[in-house]
Amino acid sequence: MAERHQTFLRRAAGEERPWTNDEILERYPFTNVFRVYDRTTQYILRHVINKGSQDLHESCFRVILFRMFNKIETWKYLKEQIGELTWADFDVYTYEKVLEANLPKQLKRFRYLKDAHGWLRLFPSMGDFTALQLILDLNMLPHFNWSENEWVALGPGSKACVHKIFGPGVRSHELDAIQWLHATQDEHFSRLGIPVSRRPRLCQSRRPGVTMVDLEHSLCECEKYSRAKHPEIKGKRAMVAKHAFVPDPRRPTADLPLNWLKGPPRAVKLTHPPPVYAAGGKVEWEIFRIVAETTAPDARTPHYVLRWTGYGPDDDTCQPEMDLVEQATDVLKSWRSMKERILTRIYDYQVLSSNQLKQRKSHMVDVPDAPYLW
Structure with a gap:
């Protein structure tokens, strides 16, 4: 190196x-x-x-x-x-x-x-x-x-x-x-x-x-x-x-x-708050947001990379979807809603492009050969 x-x-x-x-x-x-x-x-x-x-x-x-x-x-x-x-x-x-x-x-x-x-x-x-x-x-x-x-x-x-x-x-x-x-x-x-x-x-x-x-x-x-x-x-x-x-x-x-x-970017200050002790002495940490969605090689269901409140990327964990369904429904709904908005917009664009392409085909003319650049 x-x-x-x-x-x-x-x-x-x-x-x-x-x-x-x-x-x-x-x-x-x-x-x-x-x-x-x-x-x-x-x-x-x-x-x-x-x-x-x-x-x-x-x-x-x-x-x-x-x-x-x-x-x-x-x-x-x-x-x-x-x-x-x-x-x-x-x-x-x-x-x-x-x-x-x-x-x-x-x-x-x-x-x-x-x-x-x-x-x-x-x-x-x-x-x-x-x-x-x-x-x-x-x-x-x-x-x-x-x-x-x-x-x-x-x-x-x-x-x-x-x-x-x-x-x-x-x-x-x-x-x-x-x-x-x-x-x-x-x-x-x-x-x-x-x-x-x-x-x-x-x-x-x-x-x-x-x-x-x-x-x-x-x-x-x-x-x-x-x-x-x-x-x-x-x-x-x-x-x-x-x-x-x-x-x-x-x-x-x-x-x-x-x-x-x-110089390099300044590090984000993290608070690292302690966990909350719920009823029965159960330890709970607060999920801040979903960072990414992935599928584990040995799993059929989606897994989510989670960011915890007050912590940074080094402390992210990858949890199966079932954990969020049971404990963090709102976080999961927010992620799915954002994903659905993106896919809807992509679909709208594809429909628009398809219609535009059909309209343009009737006006196509021969053009000289150009270098293959793609």
Whole structure:
């Protein structure tokens, strides 16, 4: 991880290749330790976020629009054909129906990255990875400042790496393992003889080391690296990469969101209230809200991630639906009502789009072939 970041710094400084003595890093393509320095994220920051109106709705619209196709060439093509891509000139009815009536302000309500992610997961086709990438892109806007040190959604690559590090006994506890690695990263850098000066560091306003988000991001690449370095440690995949590393001749950029340069977000103050002792000496804790809905691998009924009053994401628990039916009916009703509103708006949009498409078919004309950009 440390050497991969040093490789990036050498490239960004304009040094000539080779940028590392590590044969594996030199031979195969690996993403950066810090997600913000990856090519597509840098493009989003430079050309999608920083260019155009900085209004909350306009900037959110551009980020969401880009992530719909997630391709730089498509964004360029749209701008060439349409001009400035703005919410004001977009179909407001369609936009609001898809995004549950004012998505930007809805997201502003959440204190934690985990909460915003859980809410986005309610939308159809929004899986863990898609929702996480969108939330992380939005977090580069000046309107949001969620901490990336408290939680992260794990992808298959990072889970596979955790399994290789800790063994099969860590299954279903992968997030706990990553939280431990994050909390003890200084010890591991020291154990490996990596001085503070060579440890990954985002900028001078941040302490050396990586966030939970960047650690998960890096573990995916560590798993890929291990296939070449330690082929005897078997995993689901054996191939390191489909092709060799061919560097872009252009020097990589290293821009950062301006609000990140001011330092990390302030931690939310928590009260940690004691439990209430109900009749018969039964201990009860107050549920603040449902954070996310999930289905346990070994269960057929929905499970809910619960936030407890006065506590943060670290103390969230995952409870089966039956627990809420018996003890927190109002909380469950509120969650279901919000979910139903979202799905209703999505359905209304689909009906609208279908009708518009039927009307447009009668006016379709042949157009010249264009590059396939999607």
